[in-house]
Amino acid sequence: MPYAHKVRVKPNHSSKNGSLGELALLRTIRAQAARRSSSGLRLGIGDDCALLAARPGEELAVTTDLSIAGRHFRLDWHSAEVVGHRTLARGLSDLAAMGARPVAAFLSLGLPKELTVAHRGKAWVDGFFQGLQQLAAEYKVPLAGGDLAESPVALADIVLVGAVSAGKAMLRSGAKAGDSLYVTGSLGGAACGLERLADLAASRIFSSKKSGKDGARGSFSGCPIPKKLEVLLAAHLYPQPRIAQGLWLRKRGLASAALDLSDGLSTDLAHLCEESGVGAEVEALRLPLGPGATLDQALHGGEDYELLFTAPATARVPRSIAGVAITRIGRMVKARAGQPTITLVRENGREAVKGRGWEHFA
Amino acid sequence: MPYAHKVRVKPNHSSKNGSLGELALLRTIRAQAARRSSSGLRLGIGDDCALLAARPGEELAVTTDLSIAGRHFRLDWHSAEVVGHRTLARGLSDLAAMGARPVAAFLSLGLPKELTVAHRGKAWVDGFFQGLQQLAAEYKVPLAGGDLAESPVALADIVLVGAVSAGKAMLRSGAKAGDSLYVTGSLGGAACGLERLADLAASRIFSSKKSGKDGARGSFSGCPIPKKLEVLLAAHLYPQPRIAQGLWLRKRGLASAALDLSDGLSTDLAHLCEESGVGAEVEALRLPLGPGATLDQALHGGEDYELLFTAPATARVPRSIAGVAITRIGRMVKARAGQPTITLVRENGREAVKGRGWEHFA
Numbered sequence: 001m002p003y004a005h006k007v008r009v010k011p012n013h014s015s016k017n018g019s020l021g022e023l024a025l026l027r028t029i030r031a032q033a034a035r036r037s038s039s040g041l042r043l044g045i046g047d048d049c050a051l052l053a054a055r056p057g058e059e060l061a062v063t064t065d066l067s068i069a070g071r072h073f074r075l076d077w078h079s080a081e082v083v084g085h086r087t088l089a090r091g092l093s094d095l096a097a098m099g100a101r102p103v104a105a106f107l108s109l110g111l112p113k114e115l116t117v118a119h120r121g122k123a124w125v126d127g128f129f130q131g132l133q134q135l136a137a138e139y140k141v142p143l144a145g146g147d148l149a150e151s152p153v154a155l156a157d158i159v160l161v162g163a164v165s166a167g168k169a170m171l172r173s174g175a176k177a178g179d180s181l182y183v184t185g186s187l188g189g190a191a192c193g194l195e196r197l198a199d200l201a202a203s204r205i206f207s208s209k210k211s212g213k214d215g216a217r218g219s220f221s222g223c224p225i226p227k228k229l230e231v232l233l234a235a236h237l238y239p240q241p242r243i244a245q246g247l248w249l250r251k252r253g254l255a256s257a258a259l260d261l262s263d264g265l266s267t268d269l270a271h272l273c274e275e276s277g278v279g280a281e282v283e284a285l286r287l288p289l290g291p292g293a294t295l296d297q298a299l300h301g302g303e304d305y306e307l308l309f310t311a312p313a314t315a316r317v318p319r320s321i322a323g324v325a326i327t328r329i330g331r332m333v334k335a336r337a338g339q340p341t342i343t344l345v346r347e348n349g350r351e352a353v354k355g356r357g358w359e360h361f362a
Numbered sequence: 363m364p365y366a367h368k369v370r371v372k373p374n375h376s377s378k379n380g381s382l383g384e385l386a387l388l389r390t391i392r393a394q395a396a397r398r399s400s401s402g403l404r405l406g407i408g409d410d411c412a413l414l415a416a417r418p419g420e421e422l423a424v425t426t427d428l429s430i431a432g433r434h435f436r437l438d439w440h441s442a443e444v445v446g447h448r449t450l451a452r453g454l455s456d457l458a459a460m461g462a463r464p465v466a467a468f469l470s471l472g473l474p475k476e477l478t479v480a481h482r483g484k485a486w487v488d489g490f491f492q493g494l495q496q497l498a499a500e501y502k503v504p505l506a507g508g509d510l511a512e513s514p515v516a517l518a519d520i521v522l523v524g525a526v527s528a529g530k531a532m533l534r535s536g537a538k539a540g541d542s543l544y545v546t547g548s549l550g551g552a553a554c555g556l557e558r559l560a561d562l563a564a565s566r567i568f569s570s571k572k573s574g575k576d577g578a579r580g581s582f583s584g585c586p587i588p589k590k591l592e593v594l595l596a597a598h599l600y601p602q603p604r605i606a607q608g609l610w611l612r613k614r615g616l617a618s619a620a621l622d623l624s625d626g627l628s629t630d631l632a633h634l635c636e637e638s639g640v641g642a643e644v645e646a647l648r649l650p651l652g653p654g655a656t657l658d659q660a661l662h663g664g665e666d667y668e669l670l671f672t673a674p675a676t677a678r679v680p681r682s683i684a685g686v687a688i689t690r691i692g693r694m695v696k697a698r699a700g701q702p703t704i705t706l707v708r709e710n711g712r713e714a715v716k717g718r719g720w721e722h723f724a
Contacts, residue, residue, distance in 0.1 A: 042421055046637065047534050048459040048621055049423035049524070053416075059404055060422060061411035064521055066470040066509040097410040108428040108470075108519040147428040147519070157470040157509070157519040159426055162411065172409050259410050275408065 022148055025116060029129065033143040040103035040163055041142050050144040052103055054163045060103070061162040061169060063094035069154040077197055080115075080127025081134075082237045083156070088135045090262065091160035092241035093305040097260040098169040099250025100162030102243065104144035105136060107158055110151030128156075139243055170250055170309065175257035175276035179310040181330040182317060184242050186235075187265060189290020191301020193236025196229060196292075232292050239305040244322035246307060254317060258309035264302040266342065267355035272308065273332075273341045282330040282353065284346045299344070300356040384510055387478060391491065395505040402465035402525055403504050412506040414465055416525050422465070423524040423531060425456035431516040439559055442477075442486045444599045445518070446493025452624065453522035454501060454603035455667040459622040460531040461612020462524030464605065466506035467498060469520055472513030490518075501605055532612055532671065537619035537638035541672040543692040544679060546604050548597075549627060551652020553663020555598025558591060558654075594654045601667040606684035608669060616679060620671035626664040628704065629717035634670065635694075635703045644692040644715065646708045661706070662718040 030045040043051035054060050067090065069075050073083050088105060095102055115124035136143060141160070242260070249255045257276055261268050265282070273280055287298045310332055311317050320326055335341065340352030392407045405413035416422050429452065431437050435445050450467060457464055477486035498505060503522070604622070611617045619638055623630050627644070635642055649660045672694055673679050682688055697703065702714030 042528075043531070043533070048456040049425040049462065049522075049531070051460075051526070051531055052422045052424060053528060054422070056418070060414045060416070060523075062414060062466070062468060062507065062521070062523060063411040064468045064470045064507065064509050064519070066472055066511050066519065068472055068511055068513050070514065071511055094410040098413075100411065104424070106424060106426045106521070108426045110428055110430055110517065145424065145426065147426050149428050149430055149433055151430050151517070152432065152515050153513065155472065155513070155517065157426070157428065159424070159468070159521050160411075161422075161424060164413070166404075166415060169405070169411070169413055171405070 025125065026148060029143065029146075029148075040161075041144050044104075044142060044144045045146075050104065050106070052144070052161055054103075057166055058163045059166045059169065061095055061098045061100040061164055062159065063091055064157060064159045065090040065094065066157045067155065075154060077201055078237070079131075080124045081131030083154075084128040084131025084133075085135050085238055087128075087156045087158050088132045089239045089241050089305060091158040092135070092139060092141070092243060093239070093260040093262065095160050095162035096242045096246035097258050097307060098162065098164055098171075099246045099255075099258070100164040100169065101247060102139050102141035103161045103163050105141050105158060105160050106144055107132070107146035107156060108148075109146065110149045110153070110155040112152060112154060113150055115154060139241070164250065168250060168253070170246070170255050170258035172257055172259050172272050172275035174255075175272060175278050175310040175332050176312075177278050177332050177334040178313055179256050179332040180313050180315070180317070180328050181269075181280060181282070181332060182309050182311065183261070183265075183288065183327055183329050184245050184307045184321070184324050185304070186288040186290040186293070186325070187261070187304055187306065188293025188295075188297030188299075188301045189235030190239060190303040190305070191236075191264075191297040192290060192293040193233040194301075194303070195297075196232050197236065200229070235290050236303065239303060241305055242307045242324065245324055245326075248321045249307075249309060254311050254315050255309040256311055258307055261304045261306045261308055262302055264300045264356065265298065265308065266300050266353050267302070268308060269342055270355045272310070273335070276310075276332070277335055279333045279335045279339065279341050279343070280330060281333055281343045281345055284344055286327060286329045288325065288327045288329075299353065387487065388510060391505065391508075391510075402523075403506050406466075406504060406506045407508075412466060412468070414506070414523055416465075419528050420525045421528045421531065423457055423460045423462040423526055424521065425453055426519060426521045427452040427456070428519045429517065437516060439563055440599070441493075442489025443493030443496075445516075446490040446495075447497050447600055449490075449518045449520050450494045450497045451601045451603050451667060453520040454497070454503070454605060455601070455622040455624065457522050457524035458604045458608035459620050459669060460524065460526055460533075461608045461617075461620070462526040462531065463609060464501050464503035465523045465525050467503050467520060467522050468506055469494070469508035469518060470510075471508065472511045472515070472517040474514060474516060475512055477516060501603070526612065530612060530615070532608070532617050532620035534619055534621050534634050534637035536617075537634060537640050537672040537694050538674075539640050539694050539696040540675055541618050541694040542675050542677070542679070542690050543631075543642060543644070543694060544671050544673065545623070545627075545650065545668055545689055545691050546607050546683070546686050547666070547668045548650040548652040548655070548687070549623070549666055549668065550655025550657075550659030550661075550663045551597030552601060552665040552667070553598075553626075553659040554652060554655040555595040556663075556665070557659075558594050559598065562591070597652050598665065601665060603667060604669045604686065607686055607688075610683045611669075611671060616673050616677050617671040618673055620669055623666045623668045623670055624664060626662045626718065627660065627670065628662050628715050629664075630670060631704055632717045634672070635697070638672075638694070639697055641695045641697045641701065641703050641705070642692060643695055643705045643707055646706055648689060648691045650687065650689045650691075661715065
């Protein structure tokens, strides 16, 4: 076949240059994935499709998230483990937002060949799966299938399938004027961490150092990150999907609307307002800032993967759910023509908040 | 945020350079997708996840297929419509192989910005969705979600979700020694078409011509393909997923095993043999060759997307299903150590067939 880089199958053999080869790599993934199972997964990797079953009275929630090197991560900034963790965390966070329990994950992975070649016994792709599988184990979600291809740029498309009681999923569209607005955890930590990472990249400290600790947790181009910086970077490098909090909220039926904060509060809250046909007032002093984060990062920084949700003013929302703080940050108001959708209430007055999240192709 | 190419959201506006912008593009996709619905889709594009429901007694089948420019298609060989059609056809074909009815499709699309910029009122991405949606309409499968990102290389990851009676999906693992081996349609046509396309690319006829018919059906870099060649290219450009045939076989419970021919008969039959623990004998003279195809292309050419299935020798398999010919091409035999998994039976003797399909990273 005349396509480039498509070659004869060599079953059961790595190629001479140390690359795993697609079939060998698939076998490794399949062996790892087989160790884990979930009640909803009937048939995993190895056939044309995986087979999933919801329990009676359940619907399945499906989400896909595409991560591309140079756009969503940088191979010179993020270790393979970090990329694997973040890839899966993005998908799990979407399930959390609907209040769904994870059933299975699917991964389409496109990689330059060099990322499949082992250095000192370990290839980049090994670290990637290590980071992904570690998080998958925490949430008991099996890797049930996917696709693998050689690609000029590293990319990972993660598909998550979850299950939720029919008609009970938390949507973006249920918020009403008068509802209170809540957020899990803290905001701006991921943006703050990313800024610190950019500073590190710009500094000579890291570009001049070499270390043998390839793929160490929080490594930066193979150099370990100083301990004191780890806490500032953790929110960016290892975001935690709020599955337990989403399940808790959905089971109690407390939330009138919910989504996860991937693009930043200003952008995501605007989505919630648009889908619900309401406006929002956010109180600046109530925003729970992540370690080191500024108000600007809390408002506009993306990738915190916290849950943003609304509940009737009379609802008894606890101060924490499954160990994560819940903070009331404002309230929903009627949408009025000519008025800003989102208003920030500060000590010295009110101002309109415009979405400043990310947009591709703009 | 310091990532490259991530910019401020500009809702409701195309950017100055004519690019659609992510949000505008998403709105267009959403509007198109909303026109189509399926019984299993409860909630489509617009929330954190789509919601799907199987009917009582059904399981859901899930498959993902990654297509990357330069690997699975070429922007200078394939029109946008062709890439859109082929992207969806790959996923639908996996559902066909299990005997599943399509419920919903999800698409993660990564594109260089220039493919979202309109030329003469139409962007590449418009043609892509046209090709994809035309096939989606034929099979009544709604686009229920996905992701969109700017990418240095054009890529599309398609996710198909189908439904199938619980425990009744056709698997690769059920073939038994003594079963007959069948194939739908004809073989080698896609490989033959691809070779013709490569010849066209190499010829000066096309590189020296210009035509205004951008995105015409079967166009080649904007140049229409000569009529007499269209039939030879159709199997490659517009493969038809065998959904109806898969459903028919699954409902009658005739097939003991099945898969779709994406990597080529020699490679895919080896997968079926491996999963079923059997060998196979293929009769060369019985292979239904596609228009212009050689025996070599029928054996080793990929992307025909026909169904390969086995059935007990006593099963009454018709000569055609839903208008597509069914051909018995051989039989399954006991797997014997030291013997080839697949044997080709020719007039003048027998020979071992080795998989010569595609493998990435090898």
